[in-house]
Amino acid sequence: MMQAYRMSLQVNCSSRLCVQLLQAACLSTTTHNNTKNSYELVVVGGGSGGCATAAKFSSRLGKGKVVIIDPADTHYYQPMFTLIGGGMKTLQNSCKPMSKVLPKKADWLKQSCVEFDPDNNTVTTEDGSKISYKYLVVAMGLQLNYDQIPGLLEALNTPNSGVGSIYSPLYVNKTYEALQQFKSGNAIFTFPNTPVKCAGAPQKIMYIAEEYLRKHGKRDGANIIYNTSLGVLFGIKKYADSLWKVVESRGMTVNTRRNLVEVHGASKQALFQNLDDPSDTTLTDYEMLHVTPPMSAPDVLRSSSLVDANGFLSVSKDTLQHTRYSNIFGIGDCTNTPNAKTAASVAGQVGVLRRNLSAAMSGTPLHAVYDGYASCPLVTGYSKCIMAEFDYNGNPLETFPINQAKERRTMFIMKKYFLPDVYWYGLLKGYWEGPALMRRVMHLGLKK
Structure with a gap:
């Protein structure tokens, strides 16, 4: 997950000021441990899954046996971003310097991983170093692909555009700004036609926004619209039934199978496609637009031999072991396990990974099973x-x-x-x- 934010930062930030502000907010540091070229365990990704895995195994294997590869200065608690978008928390509340959250017994290679070579048990970093491993854990999270929607980046980087996104530290504050600046008209919230992290977040920010507008006397002039690519409001019926009651009681409009394909920032219009009839498109005015970007596994992972046909790390959904390389495991959003991609899922996977990777290291059968929690x-x-x-x-x-x-x-x-x-x-x-x-x-x- 941290990898996704790092890539968003590199691709989408229009100036160095954005980077400086984010680093200053968490008192980030670029200090890191000295590293070597060979490790018992290499962990690629310093998000929740990578940190937890490295903490467990660096404690077990000892100092200098585990390395985490991640270039980010700052670690974000991403579930807080929804609250930040509603003004209940600040960006500073959500982050800590990476050097403060990584385990002290693990080395930290502050580099991007640019290549996987599982046949030779190595990964290559951006400075050309080859790091060899006995075991590898891939914990790279998801990549935020704002650039796949024409006009979106321009709108996000335009002051007072009414466009925001709680999925990136660059744009989460713009969501609250759009709420504060809202006068009247359409407030549109989107869900893309890709897997996403925390699939409930696109509508959570909608409920928060609706209550904000009510509290500030703007609700009567607002049309709250949720355009989702899915055919349902939420994937689990028990909770979907309750959410439909919330939507109906608060006068919100839900349009299923609608996918955002273009943003016209100058005219404040968004183009949506009917996924059941791709020739059917609708151009809709907005006063506020909250965008959940398309997401994917990071490009470097998608271009490797480790992924399935959809570009996600190919692992057993039960054991989290790679389907072709027995010394490789995966955790978190970058894998193809068919669970909802949330921080809680990572917590549910951590114990399974601990037991099964330990078993692999000791040459015993893998018995722990992840239930998809x-x-x-x-x-x-x-x-x-x-x-x-x-x-x-x-x-x-x-x-x-x-x-x-x-x-x-x-x-x-x-x-x-x-x-x-x-x-x-x-x-x-x-x-x-x-x-x-x-x-x-x-x-x-x-x-x-």
């Missing part, structure tokens, strides 16, 4: 949240012995105040492996 705290405003939890099959896998499909203030408090600490001090340090144990306790051992 994912969680999406569906924030529906400034004080309520639906806490969706589910598995590979779309079955609810709820931690608490209550109906989590109901909007609750307690779940909002957990999302806003409790989960960030779980992330920084639990997941990144390798201690938090998801709520499975807590779920069994809460349900008196009657659930997984």
Whole structure:
């Protein structure tokens, strides 16, 4: 996931000032450990999955046996970006210097990975160095492809354009600015025709925006529109049913199978395509436009021999081991496991990866199985949240012995105040492996 933001930063930032502001916000540092050319374990990517994996195995293998390859100065807690877009948190609240979150016993190679050579057990970095490994974990996250929508980058980089996106640290503040500047007209929120990280976020920011406009006396003049490429509001029926009630009670419009294909910033219009009839396009005026960009695995991974036909790291959905190279594992959003791509999914995968990679290192069979656990705290405003939890099959896998499909203030408090600490001090340090144990306790051992 950090890789995705780094690539967004390189491609989309129009000036060095953007980079300087982001680095200053988190007091970033470029200091890193000395590295060598051969390691027991190489971890490519310093996001949540990479940090957690490196923390676990550098503690087990000892100092100097594990290296993390990632060029970013700053690590972001991305689930907070939705709250930042609604003015409830700041960008500074969401980040820490990378040097402060990476495990001290692991080396840090502050470089981009530019090539994988799994047949020779090496990766190549941007300075031409070849790093060899016995085992490799790929944790590169997703790449944000804002440039695939003509006119979007120009609109995002134009002051007071009304266009924002909570998916990038470059544009998340523009979302709140657009809310504050909104007068009347269409407020449009989009979901692209690609896999995305945190599939609930595109509508979470919509619910927050709607409540903001109500609180500030602008709701009567606003048309709230959600244009999604999907055929449903949310993929898990139990929670979708609750979300439809929220949408209907608050007078929002949902258009399914609608994909954003172009932005006309000068005229404040967005072009949408009907995915069921590609010849059918609609040009819609907007006062505010929130864009969820198309996403993919990073280009360097997509161009390697490690991916499936769709360009994602090819791993067993059960064991997280690569389907062709037994000494390679994957974790997080860059893999082709068919789960929702969320930070909670990474937590659910961490324990499976720990057990199976340890087994591979000791030459024993891999027994740990990932059940597809994912969680999406569906924030529906400034004080309520639906806490969706589910598995590979779309079955609810709820931690608490209550109906989590109901909007609750307690779940909002957990999302806003409790989960960030779980992330920084639990997941990144390798201690938090998801709520499975807590779920069994809460349900008196009657659930997984």
